[in-house]
Every structure is written in C-alpha cells, then in structure tokens.
Amino acid sequence: MGELKKILKPKLEAELNRNDDIESLIINENYISDTIIENINLDYINEEKVEINGCKFVNVIFNECSLRNVDLLDVVFENCDLSNVDFSDGSIHRVEFKDCKLIGTNFSGGNLQNILFQESLGRYSNFGYSKMKDINFKECNMQGAIFLECNFNxxxxxxxxxxxxxxxNTLLKKVDFRDSDISEIALTGRELKDAIVSPIQAVELARLLGVIIK
Known part of the structure; x- marks a missing residue:
C-alpha cells in the first residue's frame, strides 16, 4: 500500500524559550523564534508576513486568525485548533501538524515543503494553487479538501x-491512493495518468468519469 515519503523533520532547539505575550510578538514584532507556546488561545489576530521559526505550539487554539504570507520554518503544532486560519500565499517548510484541527484552513497559493500532517482533521481545507513537495498525509480526515491546480512533487x-x-487539474503521477478513501472525488480524468489505485477504486473512478462497465 501507499508508502510515506522521506521528508525532513523540523529542527528545534533542545531548550525552547517561554513567553507569555505571544500575541504582542506577532502583532508588534511580526517574528517569533525558538519558543514553546502552550495552552493558550490566540484570538482575532490579523497580520501579514509573520515569521515563525523554530517554535512548538501545544494545545493552542487559533480563533478567527489570519496570517497571510506567513513564513513557517521548523515549526511543530500538536493538538492545536487551526480551523479557518488563513495561511494563504505562505511559505511553509519543515512543519508538522499532529492531531490538529484544520477544518477549513486556507493553505492556498502557498509553497509547502517537507510537511507532515498526522492524525489531523482537515475537512474542507484549501490547498488550491499550491506548490507541494515532500508532503505526507498520514491517517487524516481530508474529506472535501481542495487540491485544485496544485503542483504535486x-x-x-x-x-x-x-x-x-x-x-x-492536479497531476497525480505516482500518488498511491490504495489505502485511502477517494469516493466521489472531483477531477476531469486526465489527472489520473500514472496514479496508483486498487481495482475497486478503478471501477468507482470509471463510473465517476461516465464509463459504462459491463
């Protein structure tokens, strides 16, 4: 079945700083580095071009936040709620999302590389028009997610x-779907060239594309 890709993990310092005024750093400095942020709510933050480097977020709720053009480098999110956060047009490298809520999260137009999504709820998340290289989705619920016109590598x-x-319009060459649920996915058909599916999935896809099987 589908094998995960070999990707680079986030690089974090052994000892991370603590800061009780993260909102101020984001809003006034537009920069956070080498910090652990735990058990807080970040509410109504609307900033662009924030840089977050070498940080770990644990049990953090992002409530109605917009961080367009964000630069995330070497960041870990564990058990965080990032639902509906706007990360559009961001640069996201060596990042892990573990056991996170990503319902409706907007990654569209981004440059994503070396990212792990693990056991996360990403229903209706939007990756449209993104460049995605060295990405693993492991045991995630991505029902209704948008991968429109992405560049998969x-x-x-x-x-x-x-x-x-x-x-x-997202080419799926060598993408292995055999142990995932791809029922009722939307595509034109040409995207499937050299994709890997099971016989049962092939029948379902044929029906979606209007092929009559007798």
Missing part, C-alpha cells in the same frame, strides 16, 4: 479519508 496519502475532495 512527492506527495503521499496514507490511510486518509479523501472522499469528495477536489483534484481538478
């Missing part, structure tokens, strides 16, 4: 729910 889905997701 070494992207893997392992035991994911991709039902009703959209892959229109």
């Amino acid at each position: 070494s992207v893997a889905f392992k035991e994911c729910n991709l039902a009703s997701s959209e892959f229109t």
Whole structure:
C-alpha cells in the first residue's frame, strides 16, 4: 500500500524559550523564534508576513486568525485548533501538524515543503494553487479538501479519508491512493495518468468519469 515519503523533520532547539505575550510578538514584532507556546488561545489576530521559526505550539487554539504570507520554518503544532486560519500565499517548510484541527484552513497559493500532517482533521481545507513537495498525509480526515491546480512533487496519502475532495487539474503521477478513501472525488480524468489505485477504486473512478462497465 501507499508508502510515506522521506521528508525532513523540523529542527528545534533542545531548550525552547517561554513567553507569555505571544500575541504582542506577532502583532508588534511580526517574528517569533525558538519558543514553546502552550495552552493558550490566540484570538482575532490579523497580520501579514509573520515569521515563525523554530517554535512548538501545544494545545493552542487559533480563533478567527489570519496570517497571510506567513513564513513557517521548523515549526511543530500538536493538538492545536487551526480551523479557518488563513495561511494563504505562505511559505511553509519543515512543519508538522499532529492531531490538529484544520477544518477549513486556507493553505492556498502557498509553497509547502517537507510537511507532515498526522492524525489531523482537515475537512474542507484549501490547498488550491499550491506548490507541494515532500508532503505526507498520514491517517487524516481530508474529506472535501481542495487540491485544485496544485503542483504535486512527492506527495503521499496514507490511510486518509479523501472522499469528495477536489483534484481538478492536479497531476497525480505516482500518488498511491490504495489505502485511502477517494469516493466521489472531483477531477476531469486526465489527472489520473500514472496514479496508483486498487481495482475497486478503478471501477468507482470509471463510473465517476461516465464509463459504462459491463
């Protein structure tokens, strides 16, 4: 079945700083580095071009936040709620999302590389028009997610729910879907060239594309 890609992990310092005024750093400095942020709510932050480097977020709720053009480098999110956060047009490298809520999170137009999404809820998340290289989705619910006109390069889905997701105009060469749910996905058909699916999935895809099987 689908194998995860070899990707680079975030590089974090052994001892991370603590700061009780993270909102001030984001709003006034537009920069955070080498810091652990735990058990807080970040509310109504609307900033562009924030740089977050070498940080770890644990049990953090992002409430109605917009961080467009964000620069995330070497960052870990664990058990965080990032639902509906706007990360559009961001640069996101060596980042892990573990056991996170990413419902409706907007990654569109971004440059994503060496990223792990693990056991996360990403329903209706938007990756449209993104460049995605060395990305692993492991045991994630991505139902209804948007991968419209993405540039995939070494992207893997392992035991994911991709039902009703959209892959229109995203080439899926060598993407292995065999242990994921791809029922009712949206595409034109040409995207599937050299994709890897099971016989049962092939029948379902044929029906989606209007092929009559007798």
